[in-house]
Amino acid sequence: xSSDPLEIYEELxxxxxxxxxxxANQKFLGGLYRASCRFLGKARSQPLKSLVRGKEYFAFRLGxxxxxxxxxxxxxxxxxxxxxFCKAISSRQTPAMESERITRIxxxxxxxxxxxxxxxxxxxxxxxxxxxxxxxxxLFAWLLDVNPKTRLPVLNLDMEATLPTDFVFDLGPNRAxxxxxxxxxxxxRVIQVWAHQRVLDGVYGxxxxxxxxVILTETKTDKKKSEVIxxxxxxxxxxxxxxxxxxxxxxxxxxxxxxxxxNDVFPPLIVKPFGHFFxxxxxxxx
Amino acid sequence: xSSDPLEIYEELxxxxxxxxxxxANQKFLGGLYRASCRFLGKARSQPLKSLVRGKEYFAFRLGxxxxxxxxxxxxxxxxxxxxxFCKAISSRQTPAMESERITRIxxxxxxxxxxxxxxxxxxxxxxxxxxxxxxxxxLFAWLLDVNPKTRLPVLNLDMEATLPTDFVFDLGPNRAxxxxxxxxxxxxRVIQVWAHQRVLDGVYGxxxxxxxxVILTETKTDKKKSEVIxxxxxxxxxxxxxxxxxxxxxxxxxxxxxxxxxNDVFPPLIVKPFGHFFxxxxxxxx
Numbered sequence: 125x126s127s128d129p130l131e132i133y134e135e136l137x138x139x140x141x142x143x144x145x146x147x148a149n150q151k152f153l154g155g156l157y158r159a160s161c162r163f164l165g166k167a168r169s170q171p172l173k174s175l176v177r178g179k180e181y182f183a184f185r186l187g188x189x190x191x192x193x194x195x196x197x198x199x200x201x202x203x204x205x206x207x208x209f210c211k212a213i214s215s216r217q218t219p220a221m222e223s224e225r226i227t228r229i230x231x232x233x234x235x236x237x238x239x240x241x242x243x244x245x246x247x248x249x250x251x252x253x254x255x256x257x258x259x260x261x262x263l264f265a266w267l268l269d270v271n272p273k274t275r276l277p278v279l280n281l282d283m284e285a286t287l288p289t290d291f292v293f294d295l296g297p298n299r300a301x302x303x304x305x306x307x308x309x310x311x312x313r314v315i316q317v318w319a320h321q322r323v324l325d326g327v328y329g330x331x332x333x334x335x336x337x338v339i340l341t342e343t344k345t346d347k348k349k350s351e352v353i354x355x356x357x358x359x360x361x362x363x364x365x366x367x368x369x370x371x372x373x374x375x376x377x378x379x380x381x382x383x384x385x386x387n388d389v390f391p392p393l394i395v396k397p398f399g400h401f402f403x404x405x406x407x408x409x410x
Numbered sequence: 411x412s413s414d415p416l417e418i419y420e421e422l423x424x425x426x427x428x429x430x431x432x433x434a435n436q437k438f439l440g441g442l443y444r445a446s447c448r449f450l451g452k453a454r455s456q457p458l459k460s461l462v463r464g465k466e467y468f469a470f471r472l473g474x475x476x477x478x479x480x481x482x483x484x485x486x487x488x489x490x491x492x493x494x495f496c497k498a499i500s501s502r503q504t505p506a507m508e509s510e511r512i513t514r515i516x517x518x519x520x521x522x523x524x525x526x527x528x529x530x531x532x533x534x535x536x537x538x539x540x541x542x543x544x545x546x547x548x549l550f551a552w553l554l555d556v557n558p559k560t561r562l563p564v565l566n567l568d569m570e571a572t573l574p575t576d577f578v579f580d581l582g583p584n585r586a587x588x589x590x591x592x593x594x595x596x597x598x599r600v601i602q603v604w605a606h607q608r609v610l611d612g613v614y615g616x617x618x619x620x621x622x623x624v625i626l627t628e629t630k631t632d633k634k635k636s637e638v639i640x641x642x643x644x645x646x647x648x649x650x651x652x653x654x655x656x657x658x659x660x661x662x663x664x665x666x667x668x669x670x671x672x673n674d675v676f677p678p679l680i681v682k683p684f685g686h687f688f689x690x691x692x693x694x695x696x
Contacts (some may be wrong), residue, residue, distance in 0.1 A: 278649060284643035319605035319654055326653030359571035363564060367612030368605055368654075 125151075129159040129240045133255060138259050144272055145265035146254055150210055153233060153259055158203035162235035162390035165201075167191075167243060173351045181352040182344065184239045190312035191239035193345045193352045195378045198231040205229045216267055218403050231377040234259055235341055238308075253308050260306045260338045260398075261291050266292050267405055272304070277378065278327055290320065303333040308340045311355055314364075334408055335371040337397055341378040356382035365391045372408060373381030375401055411437075415445040415526045419541060426544050430550035430558055433548055438498055439519060439545055444489035446522035451487075453477075459637045460563060463667055466637040467629065470525045477525035479638045481632045481664045484517040491515045502553055504689050513685030520545055521627055523557060524594075539594050544685075546592045546624045547577050553691055554579050558590070564613055576606065578619065586613040586695035589619040594626045597641055600650075607655035620694055621657040624684055627664040642687035651677045 126132050136152040143149070169183040172193055174181045180196040186218045209229045212219035219226065238252045245251070265271055273293035278284070290305040303324055307318045321335040360384070365371065370391075374383070375398040386393040412418050421436040429435070432649070453470040458479055460467045466482040495515045498505035503513065524538045551557055558577035564570070576591040589610055593602045605622040628640045645668070651657065656677075660669070661684040672679040 197601060276644075285649070287649060303526055313599075313602075313604045314483070317597075319601045319608075319650075322605075323649060323653050324599075327649065359564075360573070360638065363571070363573060363613065364605075388573050 125159075127159050127162065128245070129156055129163060129237060132156045132159055133237070133251070136258060137254070140262075144261055145269065149258070150266065151261045153171075154203065154206040154210065155263060156237050156255075157206050157233040158324075160240045161201040163240050163243075165222075165235060167239075170350075170365055171350070172286070175351055175353045179281065179378075179381070182347075183350075184243060186243045189243045191242035193237065193343045193401060194235050195231070196322055197342075197376055198228050200232045200236055201236065202232075206233065212340070213402060215268060215386050216269055218406070223397065223399035226402055227397040230259070230263070230398060231346075234377065249272060249308075254279055255310050256292075256340060257306045261304070264302070264338075264401075265290065267402060268295060268302070270295055276324075276327075282308070283405040287323065287327065289324070289398045292324075301328075301333045303335045304318070305335075305337040307337065309342050309355075309395055310339055311342075312357070314361070314395070315368070316370035318364040318371065321371060325369055334373075335369065336373045336375060336401070336408070337371065338375045338401075339377075342383075343378065346384065354380045354382065356380045356384055358382045360387070362384060362391060362394060365393045373401070411441040411445075413445050413448065415442055415449060415523060418442045418445055418532070419523070419537070422544060423540070424589045426548075429617060430547055431555065432434065432680060435548045436552065437543070439548065440489065441493040442497065442523050442541075443492050443519040444476055445490050445543075446526045447487040449526050449607075450522060450672075451531075456636075458631065459635070461637055461639045462629070465664075467631075467632070467665070469636075470529060472529045475529045478521075479629045480521050480525065481517065481627070484514050484664055485521055486514055486518045487522065488513045490520075492519065493585055499549075499553060499688060500553055504692070509683065509685035509689055511685070512661060512688055513683040516545065516549070516628075516684060520663065535594075540627060542676060543577075543592045543595050547590070550577065550588070550624075550687075554588070556581055556595045557669035562613075573609065573613065575610070578610075582600055587614075587619045589621045591621075591623040592625075593623065595628050595641075598627070598643070600643070600647070601654070604650040604654035604657065607657060611655055617656075619653065620659075621659065621682060622661060622687070622694070624661045624687075625663075625664065628669075640668065642666050642667045644672055647677070647679060648677060650678045659687070 126175055132155045165186055167186040169182045170185045172181045172183055181193040183193055184191040212221035234256055237255055241251050242250055245315040270293055272293050275286040275288055276289050293302040317337050342350050343355055344355050345352050373396045377398050379397055383395045386395055418441045426435055450470055453469045453472040457473045458467045458469055467479040468482055469479055470477040498507035517576050520542055523541055527534055527537050530546050557578050561572045561574055579588040602621050606694055610619040628642055630641050660681045663684050665683055669681045674679055686691050
């Protein structure tokens with residue numbers, strides 16, 4: 125495999141959709157992690173001032189370029205961890221690896237490639253966003269052992285149309301279906317996630333699709349001040365969960381402090397580190 | 411008043427929110443139209459290839475810069491039209507000016523300033539978007555004779571919060587309330603409009619707020635090919651109107667061909683040129 129992260133990314137891009145759950149995709153993701161870590165070895169890390177209680181952040185610096193904020197407790201530049209993780213999920217059963225470690229590994233795969241892009245490109249938001257869809261989409265597909273769709277038929281008496289969706293996974297008759305929006309961060313656009321869930325509830329029946337968005341982080345860095353904050357709208361989330369639709373889980377790689385508190389109040393809104401998905405995927409439909 | 415559109419815009423920006431419906435704001439809008447038309451007199455117009463049936467588009471060119479697409483049938487560079495329009499709506503009754511002419515005038519105020527920005531700034535999307543909110547927000551406020559709010563209280567047993575909204579207009583006890591999202595164009599972000607309407611329906615009661623978004627256009631220009639298309643998703647709109655919430659009207663300045671057809675099919679989804687609002691505002695709540 126190439127040692128240039130961008131070359132590996134382009135190879136992944138060329139084959140990803142052919143078989144989302146394939147072992148080949150899993151190998152490309154590991155290769156990208158390895159190549160990105162090697163690249164970041166040339167950069168130096170610069171501490172940032174974290175205004176988020178209980179979290180520390182740093183950024184990679186190379187020449188004049190500064191990467192996005194990276195969570196110090198979550199980031200591990202150890203590519204061999206990916207192989208260990210793949211082994212742990214190879215049986216598609218509850219993995220023999222603790223959830224926190226899984227979260228750190230997946231966070232690091234995403235963050236290392238994102239920082240590589242930050243340090244080598246100008247204002248490229250699209251590549252990180254697409255890569256994050258590949259990473260999370262593949263892992264869901266692998267664990268559920270089914271490839272996702274991105275369009276669903278809508279049969280509605282006098283109109284026949286297809287509805288474009290985020291990744292949806294259909295495990296077959298009488299089994300669970302998942303609606304998987306994947307976002308690097310959400311901000312005020314998050315209402316779309318609830319709205320799409322409502323459309324699925326309306327068209328196919330309430331609860332037929334389990335809404336399980338996966339989001340990387342809600343951090344925002346003020347580069348001039350070297351300060352990191354989290355942008356969260358917990359009261360709005362509660363209103364959306366009460367009045368638009370019910371999401372089953374909201375997974376984060378770097379769970380925002382303000383959202384983790386939603387686990388304890390009405391309405392039920394379960395926000396968890398993504399590593400937990402691998403242990404609870406089986407029981408989510410119940 | 412200054413003859414520099416940007417200076418007038420900054421003056422408007424400084425005072426707009428203090429009294430949205432004020433005659434002072436109306437004068438600034440007219441001044442901006444006049445100054446923008448004068449500026450565009452220095453530019454030459456370049457025909458574009460319209461792939462939209464029944465519509466012709468051109469762009470303004472100044473040196474190397476090319477403006478966005480302008481609808482030839484709608485654009486009038488006649489600043490005195492604004493004064494005529496203001497006179498026609500001064501009584502806040504059904505204006506003695508036909509709807510089509512009103513649509514053309516308002517379209518031209520927006521398009522002339524947008525093209526000025528296109529020809530003098532690099533990739534500035536924010537100024538046109540904010541200006542369009544000023545233009546439409548003021549006209550709604552003027553006609554309804556009430557200033558808008560952008561936050562509403564949510565009282566919900568054990569939580570007290572405020573909900574940030576687009577412009578909402580409350581005409582008082584037992585009278586209509588309007589929910590007015592204002593967008594230059596919508597594309598796939600349009601689902602937010604239905605989702606916000608659903609939240610208002612849920613929190614305050616279905617139908618309490620009339621959803622009346624105002625959108626400029628859905629054109630997209632391929633500058634290399636000099637081609638103009640309209641990006642429309644009519645089947646998705648029908649699904650949103652059936653499954654998320656019911657919007658009362660969708661007003662456009664430049665009504666997309668594919669959306670105008672929605673007036674004739676199920677579900678009821680009334681798409682009209684914005685000029686019609688001035689004649690039907692009274693009867694919308696019924």
